[in-house]
Amino acid sequence: ERWGGEISGAEGQATSWVTAGVLESYSMPAADVPLIPPIKRFLESYDGSKKTAGMNRLINASSSPMKVVTVVAAALVCPNRGVLLAQRPPGKAMAGLWEFPGGKLEPGEIPEAALVRELSEELGITVDIEDLKPLVFASNSYENFHLLMPVYVIERWGGEIIGAEGQATSWVSVDQLGRYEMPEANAPLIPPVVRELNTYNEKS
Secondary structure (H helix, E strand, C coil): CCCCCCCCCCCCCCCCCCCHHHHHCCCCCCCHHHHHHHHHHHHHHHHCCCCCCCCCHHHHHCCCEEEEEEEEEEEECCCCCCEEEHHHHCCCCCCCCHHHHHEEECCCCCCHHHHHHHHHHHHHHHHHHHHCCCEEEEEEECCCCCEEEEEEEEEECEECCCCCCCCCEEEHHHHHHHHCCCCHHHHHHHHHHHHHHHHHHHHC
């Protein structure tokens, strides 16, 4: 939302400011297409008066090399119930805090496959990769590592959700989402998840 200098096509590329209403009229690579709906929702609700949550942490982050840890997470949504949160169980880092379910990538694993695996292990459900919709990502520096966390919306899955690792789970409505204590990396995720929930409830 904020930068210094004047934008130019420094490598000879054309640039264009695009409003939400015409975003879909631009031809884009296939990988960019799933990003259009959440970007449109952001543009439609953006008024420039509020700085994105979590940015101070990134601005003040050390420029020295850090280990980057990639964790993938899911915003499972259900009509009239909200989004699913899971509570980190005792014995784990940040125990007791609530988060969007997911976990770390294994070596050589792509994010989508990792999320399908993690949801099976943590919640006992099956999810098709085709049902994962990219929503947003978190990028946050901790003392000893930097966290990169892509988040996907999931509207359809198989099986009954359980806390397969002993963790508590809770369906949380839009108006209650901000009341759950979550890891700091989750703060920038709340606004896009709320927008997604509002849109999902409207179409349901």
